[in-house]
Amino acid sequence: MRYADVAKAERIRIYDVARVAGVSVATASKALNDTGRMTEATRTRVKQTAAALGFRPNAMARALxxxxxxxxxxxxxxxxxxxxxxxxxxxxxxxxxxxxxxxxxxxxxxxxxxxxxxxxxxxxxxxxxxxxxxxxxxxxxxxxxxxxxxxxxxxxxxxEDAITLVSDDAQGAREAVEWLVQAGRKNIVHVTGPETFVSVGERARAFRAVVGEAGRVLHGPWSEAWGHEAVGRLWSEAGDKPDAVFCGNDQIARGVVDALRERGIVVPDQVSVVGFDNWEIVSAATRPPLTSVDMNLKELGREAGRLILELAEGKPVEPGVRQLPCKLVVRQSCGGVRRSSDQQGGVLEEV
Amino acid sequence: MRYADVAKAERIRIYDVARVAGVSVATASKALNDTGRMTEATRTRVKQTAAALGFRPNAMARALxxxxxxxxxxxxxxxxxxxxxxxxxxxxxxxxxxxxxxxxxxxxxxxxxxxxxxxxxxxxxxxxxxxxxxxxxxxxxxxxxxxxxxxxxxxxxxxEDAITLVSDDAQGAREAVEWLVQAGRKNIVHVTGPETFVSVGERARAFRAVVGEAGRVLHGPWSEAWGHEAVGRLWSEAGDKPDAVFCGNDQIARGVVDALRERGIVVPDQVSVVGFDNWEIVSAATRPPLTSVDMNLKELGREAGRLILELAEGKPVEPGVRQLPCKLVVRQSCGGVRRSSDQQGGVLEEV
Incomplete structure (x- = not known):
């Protein structure tokens, strides 16, 4: 292609093709890429318009x-x-x-x-x-x-073939439950959101992988009121009471903590509570402040930004789902001891 | 100006002037508009660059x-x-x-x-x-x-000379306090944020304009913990206790409601509570849910969007500060009765 042709191709934008063909830019783009759903007549019209205007699809990637x-x-x-x-x-x-x-x-x-x-x-x-x-x-x-x-x-x-970033819910849940086990809790219950959420299933499976298949999971709405109700239900039953509650989000956990306090049950001395999301407006205002799983959404955003830049610069990025780790943010609601940053034993710090 | 000149002027952008002059676009713009602070040497260099490139400041407004x-x-x-x-x-x-x-x-x-x-x-x-x-x-x-x-x-x-949109804090506070007065409350206290906030002063003045200059105002941080502490202080004093608390934000109000409940005081039967901000994650989760002043920030955004469009289209907009009204969102924490949308008496609805 001669220089003049390139210059011309780059002056004619996909927008011009769309306007002249009377379709949206998205439709024009799909027509030229042989993707998307449209009538053959539309696809043909877009292609003919592009040809008439001297628009070259290959110029697009270069223009980018x-x-x-x-x-x-x-x-x-x-x-x-x-x-x-x-x-x-x-x-x-x-x-x-x-x-x-x-x-x-x-x-x-x-x-x-x-x-x-x-x-x-x-x-x-x-x-x-x-x-x-x-x-x-x-x-x-x-x-x-x-x-x-x-x-x-x-x-x-x-x-399927996209580049997708998600939080590793199973790893986050596992860390929370393992903390409770290490803190000596024997009767841990999981109070969480609706079963229709994939993340609810992943967290529940991770919970049971740690405590055993008999581990009890209670589903309800994502609300403080559900946390209250769950405590009411669990503490009105006969037999041993839970000594720890792992919650599906911070709102449920706040409801659980409030309901326990109102029954005179001391958190974390008698019952440990852990939330999920680390939404500070909820987790930090709870009395005592909530230990919670943080999904590291800011880091997830940073990674998305880095990847889009690499792609925009034409670098190859492997498609697929990338799971980014969560981290447990320890406050006062969980009890137990924090291992030092040296995960291989060593200094223990009481919280 | 001949057509070719216009075309040329519009091809040379402020960005080109800035790049060639070695300054930021903002500085170039200010230099050409004789505004902003910079050395005379910089201003002269930018103007000379603009002249050399054939950039015409007047073309900018037209281009816009x-x-x-x-x-x-x-x-x-x-x-x-x-x-x-x-x-x-x-x-x-x-x-x-x-x-x-x-x-x-x-x-x-x-x-x-x-x-x-x-x-x-x-x-x-x-x-x-x-x-x-x-x-x-x-x-x-x-x-x-x-x-x-x-x-x-x-x-x-x-x-000073800008177009500025703010919420009418005084009107919002007045409506909240008037509600409490109409609900029969005689001893209303205002628990609010730090005195350094202009909005805190406006709300406090509006509060006193309704209840009288002796109306009591307590300042503290914008937190639930401060709401708890304020109740502890007020209810440990000798003499009559407040029968209503108007709070500077919803977090303080939630702390007040929780502290009252923990003392066995029933909201709103014994004490009415009203918040400010109508931040649903807080106001709707409080038990009972909070009546709160909503600053109508979405409407404020809509108005800002409408104004910027008018300005972009070259329509004149009067400068100055526009105060947009707040609205009282009535839930269960305040007691009293809601007047129908006909503000001149008429149907009363118990809440």
Whole structure:
């Protein structure tokens, strides 16, 4: 290809093709990539338009590395921001030194709104898209396959062949339960969220892998009220009472701690409690403050930022699901002793 | 000016001037607008560079209306997102139908980071910038005056001649206290945050304007623990106990409600409690759920979005501080009766 041709190809953007063909940028992109669903007539019209305008699909990949827009789009359906904010903070941290800015687009669970935002990202030729959400077992209501820029999925489900980052729920749960066992707890109960969440199943399996298959798991809503109710149920039964409760999130754990205090049961002296999420507004305000599993969402965001940069620079990244480790943040609700950073025995510190 | 000149002027961007002159885009912009602080040598160098390149400052304003980028930058130092997320949601809602996307840039309290993000926004020629924060009496650590695009300040302090949107704290506090008076409460105490916050002063003045100048105001940190401590202090004093506590935020209110329950005092039968912020994770989880003043931050964001669009389209907007009304969200902690939407008496509904 001669220089003049390249210059021309790079002047004609996918946006121009879409406009002239009367389709969205996403549709134009899919038509030229032979992906997505559309009538053959539409695909043909887009291809003919591209040819007539002198648009060269191959120029796109080159344009991405040569003419980077230094913007990355972050799509989320987590309007409350509980999970997206730390991810966003990590993404920003990874990108700011590279002069890359982040578009945050809240699409709720609205496919039409998702399409609007994806089209806008295509128009603006973002260097890449990071999709994030509030559940690792749910997809965003938009199809990001076949786009002319790289996509990384972080804390949301991606397609089979995608690059997906999730927290290692099983490892996080295992560390929490092992802590309780090391603290001498013999009768640990798991009070958690609805069975329909994949993360609930993973945490429950990890719990039983440590305490044995007879380990008791109680499911309910993700609320403080459920924590109260679970304590009411467990402590009204005959027989031995639990000496530790591992909770599926911090709100449930706060309900458990409050309910125990109201029964005159001292946490952690009589019963240890551990939460999940390490949402400080809840975990730090609980009396006593909650030990909780932190999913390291900021680090997950940083990693997503690093990967999208590598992809935008044309470097190869292996597809697949990457599980990032959680860490146990120890406060006063769990009892037991913290091993020093030297995990091979050594100094013990009482908490 | 002939057409060719315009075309040439529009091809040379402020970014090119800045690069050639060896200054940031913000500095170049200020130099050409005769604003900002810099040495005369720098200002002269920028102007000479602009002249040499054929850059015409007047072309900028035209470019803004003719060649809109359909992006708006949202700058915030509220990394936790407590206040920024609802503002952002409102801004997005106002802009999405116009095909305008939002860059969210978290600058913490870091002036250097702020400059990086503002420069990026200038590079990308955003149609406007919305500055937002976590306090209405603090400025962001960046100077946004003299930029070649409109700026709106929302829930953060702006310069004298700026367009600034804040919540009407006094009106919100007044409505809350008037509710308590109408509910028959005679001994209302205000437990609130540090005196250094302007909003704390406004709310306290509004409180005293309703209950009288002798109305008691207790200052402390913005925490649940402070709510507990305040109840401990008030209920250990001799004499009549309060029959209502109006709190400066929901965390304090939750601490007050919990401390009262632990003393066997029934909310709202014996003591009414009202919070501020209507942060649902706190207000809805309190037992009983908190009545709270909602600052309508999403509507504030919507209004900021509407204003920035008008400005980007070249419409005039009167500068000054606009106070947007708060609303009282009535749940179970306050007692009293809700007047129907017809504020002139009429149907009463018990809560």
């Amino acid at each position: 590395t040569k003419h980077r827009s230094f913007t990355v789009g972050l799509l989320t359906n987590d309007t409350y921001g509980r999970f997206t904010l730390p991810v966003m903070a990590g993404v920003s941290e990874a990108l700011v030194d590279q002069g890359v800015s982040v578009f945050l687009c809240g699409i709720e669970d609205d496919a039409a709104l998702g399409k609007v935002h994806v089209d806008a990202m295509l128009d603006k030729q973002v260097d890449g898209i990071i999709a994030t959400g509030k559940r690792i077992d749910r997809r965003l209501p938009v199809d990001l396959s076949g786009l002319p820029m790289p996509v990384v999925y972080a804390f949301t489900e991606g397609p | 209306t003719k060649h809109r980028s359909f992006t708006v930058g949202l700058l915030t130092n509220d990394t936790y997102g407590r206040f920024t997320l609802p503002v952002m949601a409102g801004v997005s809602e106002a802009l999405v139908d116009q095909g305008v996307s939002v860059f969210l840039c978290g600058i913490e309290d870091d002036a250097a980071l702020g400059k990086v993000h503002v420069d990026a926004m200038l590079d990308k020629q955003v149609d406007g910038i919305i500055a937002t924060g976590k306090r209405i009496d603090r400025r962001l650590p960046v100077d946004l005056s003299g930029l070649p695009m409109p700026v709106v300040y929302a829930f953060t302090e702006g310069p």
